Amino acid sequence: MPGASHVRVALVDLPGERRAALARLLEADGRIRVVALADPMALPAGLDGLIVHAEAIDAAQWPQLAVTLPTVAISQPGRHDDLLPAVEAGVLSHVVDPLANVELLSKLLRRIIDDRFQQQMTVRDRDRLEVLNEQLQSHLTTLRTDLQAGGQIQRRLQPQPERELNGITGDYWMAPSLYLSGDFLDYQAYGERYVLFCFADVAGHGASSAFVTVLLKALFQRWLSRWNARLPENLPARWLARLNRELLDTGVGKHAAIVVGIIDVERRILYYSLGAQMPMPILADDDGVRLLEGEGPPVGLFPDIEYPAWQCALPERFRLWLCSDGVFDCLPGADMEARLAVLREHIGASSSISELKASLALSDALPDDLTFLTLSGFNMPGDRDNG
Known part of the structure; x- marks a missing residue:
């Protein structure tokens, strides 16, 4: 065995001075015990190898010895045929005239014992790896099932697509890069005058980012239920500040780019606040396509942040586009500005999310989560009343 101070071997030979002399010579350096x-069929337990003289056994006994232990065959000078x-039978290690070649016999014996030990270790490692692989496959199957279930629950938390709310039509398309998405969106009517929406891109991928989207849904629902419809122009900034504190307090180490907005249908004004949203919200109307103004830090990174409040008058017919940053992976261009210009061109030529998807020629395999959200009104061409 590798690293062993000595090995224990059986010397199978006819009794006599030849056997005794070879045993003494093998044991002389203290590394081999003989x-x-x-009788080769009466081997004691605990042996590491065999030395078998060809004269001492019948030819029919070699096959069994060959598979029992690492074996060296020996013979007398001039008796090669033995x-x-x-x-x-498979015993490939042999020494002629062992009394004259004791050092060779000793090294050869230890070498084949080491080789057999390594083979056994390889087999054990392979068997252990097969067991571990089976366990891993079982865990992966369970994880895949859990993620698929999580994806179904996440989709159930999303609003109804192509939904008409107080004259505003909301629609979206969401494609996670894996089973779960780190993107979040929601839009809801408040009374008969307002439509509130939230669009977020949580940093990272997978389950941890998806859990944050569930938190966003719960907070959005809770804060909306507590709003008294006063000061809508201040609500988005106030919500982002509260959300920033919530994410920091959880200690999950997640941050998000986010937009929160309120459309006052009666006054035709959009009130909104931004948390490092990229790309910026894009407004398309009869006069063209433009980016909304504004800025703000991401939520969940810095404490005690106050977010600016922005507003925008909405034309008679408009479509507001919100995209997660995964869209940049689908656009040509040497830098972000070039890709943003391409995106504006595509949006300007698209009257719906399905047209935008077609113009971008999106594939099924996406490197990042990708989400589109549109809010359109008032009587924008292509809107459909599903209320």
């Missing part, structure tokens, strides 16, 4: 015997049955 058990001398004449070794043929051993070689045919």
